[in-house]
Amino acid sequence: MIPSLDELHAAFKRLLPPAVSPAQAGDCGGAPTAEGTAPTPAPAAALCQIVDPKAKGYHLDATVAPDQVVAAAELLDQRGFAIDTITGVDWMAARQMEIVYDFFHLTAPLQVVVRTRVPRDKPELPTISKVFPGANWHERETHDFFGIRFLGHPDLSPLLLPEDATYHPLRKDFAGAA
Amino acid sequence: MQLETIKAPGSPTEGQETFVLNLGPQHPATHGVLRVKLTMDGEYITRAEPVCGYIHRMHEKMGENRTYAQFLPNTSRIDYLSAMHYTHAFVGVVERAVGIEVPPRAEYVRVITSELNRIASHLVWFGAFLLDLGGFTPLLYAFDDREKILDLLEGITGARLTYCYYRFGGLYNDVDEAFLTGTREFVTYMRPRLDMYRELVTGNVILRKRLEGIGPISAKTCRKYGATGPVIRGSGVAHDVRKVMPYSVYSDLDFDIPVFPECDCMARYLVRMEEMAQSLRLIEQALARLPAGPFVAAKVPRVIKLPPGDYYYAVEAARGRFAVRVVSDGKEIPYRVKLRTPSFANLTLFEEASRGMMLPDALALLGSLDLVIPDIDR
Numbered sequence: 001m002i003p004s005l006d007e008l009h010a011a012f013k014r015l016l017p018p019a020v021s022p023a024q025a026g027d028c029g030g031a032p033t034a035e036g037t038a039p040t041p042a043p044a045a046a047l048c049q050i051v052d053p054k055a056k057g058y059h060l061d062a063t064v065a066p067d068q069v070v071a072a073a074e075l076l077d078q079r080g081f082a083i084d085t086i087t088g089v090d091w092m093a094a095r096q097m098e099i100v101y102d103f104f105h106l107t108a109p110l111q112v113v114v115r116t117r118v119p120r121d122k123p124e125l126p127t128i129s130k131v132f133p134g135a136n137w138h139e140r141e142t143h144d145f146f147g148i149r150f151l152g153h154p155d156l157s158p159l160l161l162p163e164d165a166t167y168h169p170l171r172k173d174f175a176g177a178a
Numbered sequence: 179m180q181l182e183t184i185k186a187p188g189s190p191t192e193g194q195e196t197f198v199l200n201l202g203p204q205h206p207a208t209h210g211v212l213r214v215k216l217t218m219d220g221e222y223i224t225r226a227e228p229v230c231g232y233i234h235r236m237h238e239k240m241g242e243n244r245t246y247a248q249f250l251p252n253t254s255r256i257d258y259l260s261a262m263h264y265t266h267a268f269v270g271v272v273e274r275a276v277g278i279e280v281p282p283r284a285e286y287v288r289v290i291t292s293e294l295n296r297i298a299s300h301l302v303w304f305g306a307f308l309l310d311l312g313g314f315t316p317l318l319y320a321f322d323d324r325e326k327i328l329d330l331l332e333g334i335t336g337a338r339l340t341y342c343y344y345r346f347g348g349l350y351n352d353v354d355e356a357f358l359t360g361t362r363e364f365v366t367y368m369r370p371r372l373d374m375y376r377e378l379v380t381g382n383v384i385l386r387k388r389l390e391g392i393g394p395i396s397a398k399t400c401r402k403y404g405a406t407g408p409v410i411r412g413s414g415v416a417h418d419v420r421k422v423m424p425y426s427v428y429s430d431l432d433f434d435i436p437v438f439p440e441c442d443c444m445a446r447y448l449v450r451m452e453e454m455a456q457s458l459r460l461i462e463q464a465l466a467r468l469p470a471g472p473f474v475a476a477k478v479p480r481v482i483k484l485p486p487g488d489y490y491y492a493v494e495a496a497r498g499r500f501a502v503r504v505v506s507d508g509k510e511i512p513y514r515v516k517l518r519t520p521s522f523a524n525l526t527l528f529e530e531a532s533r534g535m536m537l538p539d540a541l542a543l544l545g546s547l548d549l550v551i552p553d554i555d556r
């Protein structure tokens with residue numbers, strides 16, 4: 001089955017807004033009340049957007065709550081997407097860590113970005129390695145570089161860093177690099 | 179290799195004797211400093227745990243403390259056999275974000291040089307893979323052919339391996355007549371060589387017995403692990419960035435994606451052998467259609483600054499999908515550079531795919547993934 005962008009957009013809309021207001025699960029952050037109560041740090045307006053692939057390189061940009069990443073991964077898994085990569089971005093000034101998940105479709109020209117933000121002093125969110133086993137190493141690498149803990153991950157020991165590494169070099173306050 | 183006797187809890191043969199076998203980090207079959215910690219039950223692998231990071235250089239951190247132009251040479255040093263494709267992705271992401279129109283001549287030359295680079299990379303794999311399987315001679319033939327490509331590329335880029343030929347908006351310099359004539363001659367020379375490899379190597383009964391039915395990887399496994407390139411095309415899925423999300427001028431050129439549905443090591447072997455023929459087709463067409471005109475865009479900002487936001491650009495490198503994600507805060511230096519490398523994703527499935535295999539077959543499987551270790555470790 002080749003999913004259409006519109007169907008995918010609608011599916012993400014059903015997933016959003018965050019689970020805290022299940023009564024409004026039919027809206028996509030459009031309702032003012034949803035914007036007011038959304039516990040995610042990201043602005044509600046950016047929750048789920050179709051973007052121009054010529055300008056950005058991807059088709060759909062979805063921001064979800066940290067506890068929704070597994071549901072988002074399942075949604076894409078059911079539609080024949082493959083895991084592309086997982087990474088982090090340290091927004092130190094905003095005291096947040098962003099986790100960015102990329103997915104690509106095997107045969108359709110569709111590239112989807114799922115992103116979420118967690119507090120920088122408590123960077124924890126569930127693992128998606130049970131949905132996509134390939135996420136295992138990407139999450140391990142993200143833990144290496146940012147210290148983001150993926151709850152339920154089978155093994156977060158350093159993958160690319162030395163086995164006794166206690167530092168996270170891609171954090172913006174890491175001073176070890178030249 | 180060292181031997182040590184342990185009882186592996188939870189293994190299929192728990193309570194019986196298993197032992198740990200270290201493959202690498204200095205083993206010839208791992209082609210670089212990759213270590214695989216194998217838990218063996220006799221000749222059979224019960225668990226294979228790749229241990230990476232021996233040549234980790236933190237390219238992504240380097241991306242955060244230098245300008246876009248300064249980071250460009252780094253991208254050719256990630257997969258040193260596929261440098262053209264990697265620099266293509268990085269100049270591509272910057273051109274996309276800044277909105278630089280690349281002249282057609284530059285795009286056609288990019289296709290020619292990228293495909294030459296792909297053939298050179300596949301020739302290294304071809305020689306080294308057969309070496310892993312115990313056939314020494316093909317390596318000498320393959321490196322002979324590859325030398326011709328390296329000479330051609332050296333003539334225009336000045337480098338033999340870590341090219342930095344693509345620049346934001348075009349190329350470092352224009353191609354000369356020597357390169358064009360030499361590349362035409364190379365296409366004529368290479369076709370019969372591929373026929374010869376087909377007759378001498380592909381049909382060889384020993385090779386077939388070593389590869390057919392060995393190391394099966396299903397299309398679903400590829401999808402779940404994000405394996406791309408010849409690995410997924412050897413599992414019957416026609417995923418190629420050049421076709422699925424065409425970049426540069428690939429959509430104007432006529433070429434096929436070799437796909438083999440057998441999912442075994444032989445299928446992955448055949449994909450790469452066919453890809454070399456397809457690359458020759460692409461080079462021939464691009465040479466015939468090469469437009470005149472400038473080789474670099476007239477208006478390229480002296481100081482490259484990306485508008486705030488994040489940008490993604492994927493290319494089909496020799497080993498599969500390579501992508502760059504740049505997050506910009508509007509400054510001269512990227513806020514974050516993420517490098518998505520194919521060898522990393524392709525290796526993640528090794529633990530699952532090698533379970534229960536015999537050791538020599540697992541080496542064939544490892545070779546059929548065509549890993550480049552700096553590409554994994556970054």
